[in-house]
Amino acid sequence: MTDSLFPLARLDGIVGLAAHLPIADAAAADAARARQNSLTKPPGSLGRLEELAIFMAAWRGTDRPAIKTAQALVFAGNHGVCDQGVNPFPQAVTAQMVANFEAGGAAINQLCRANGAELSVIALDLDTPTQDFTKGAAMSEEDCLAAMNRGAAAVNPLADIVLLGEMGIGNSTIAAALAAANIGGDVADWVGPGTGSDAEGIALKTRVIEAGLSLHAGQSAMQSLATLGGREQAAICGAVLAARAAGIPVMLDGYICTAAVTPLFATDAALLDHCLVAHASAEPGHALLLEAMGKDPVLRFDMRLGEGSGAALALGVLRSALECHNGMATFAEAGVAGG
Helix, strand or coil: CHHHCCCCCCHHHHCCHHHHCCCCCHHHHHHHHHHHHHECCCCCCCCHHHHHHHHHHHHHCCCCCCCCCEEEEEEECCCHHHHHCCCCCCCHHHHHHHHHHHHCCCHHHHHHHHHCCEEEEEECCCCCCCCCCCCCCCCCHHHHHHHHHHHHHHCCCCCCEEEEEEECCCHHHHHHHHHHHHHCCCHHHHCCCCCCCCHHHHHHHHHHHHHHHHHCCCCCHHHHHHHHCCHHHHHHHHHHHHHHHCCCCEEECCHHHHHHCHHHHHHCHHHHCCEEECECCCCHHHHHHHHHHCCCCCECCCCCCCCCHHHHHHHHHHHHHHHHHHHCCEHHHHCCCCC
16 A cells, blocks of 8 residues: 555545554564663663664664665745734745755754755745635645645655654744644643744734634544645655655654644554654643653753754764664673673
8 A cells, every 4th residue: 555655645545544554673673672682781771872773673674773864854834824923023034044944054954964964945835825724724635635745755765764844934833723633732732932922922823723723623633734734734744654654764853843743643643653753842832742642852952943953963863872783792792791
């Protein structure tokens, strides 16, 4: 089924999809765990680095995984809900930041270079924002599927890991709306300052999201991606599914990127088994979201920039985990007693 998965033809086709996608290789994970326990260190002494190495082994299907190709994808989109005044900056900033990415001037460019990732920036119809979700669906199902398929097509099937990030003025409002729709709870718990909203701006975001949720109540998780989401969120979901179909692990960035995949999580949590979360964002809703999804972030650095910056930084930790896993000597190789 994975060969015929793309292009995606129906949002409701995601239901039940996990049963037809690759799963973690238990034998490779067990072999990697046995290797960890034979290395010249007390078992468990490298903590999360050991867990990350075993995770990579399971999803790459080998006890000695390596990262030869790390692909970083940043999707950019604009949002009709910005007509409600939910962001202190104009949507023109999205295209300006995309130009900055392409010129090499953003944080993500530096972090990708430092940690060995190949960066691609995909601008998604920036001149045509989605619709205002307080007045109707942000996207039609057709438009949502088109964005998902663009995200899927961007994934390099030869990559060893895919890092996902986003850029879009107003997308912290989209993130909070998707989290509230698919995880539940009070809208106010999901809303944060984003790019700099003050208390009045946060209150406005909350009211706008409540109006959108009321208008689109009773919809399925995947329908919420179309009615409340944006093109970059849909593209992230498509990229996650394409990576899974190819057996490639994924590193999600922060709050907005994690919230983007809540429609997949609410449809079937197993769809995200191959996903790591790079860092715990300083956006207040992210901690709640990580708890609800059962995801332990790789880093806790108080970052909230977006654009894949946390994912690129966490890649350095992941590379370090594999260097230790593959390069350390075993007790037998080192002639050290106690192994």
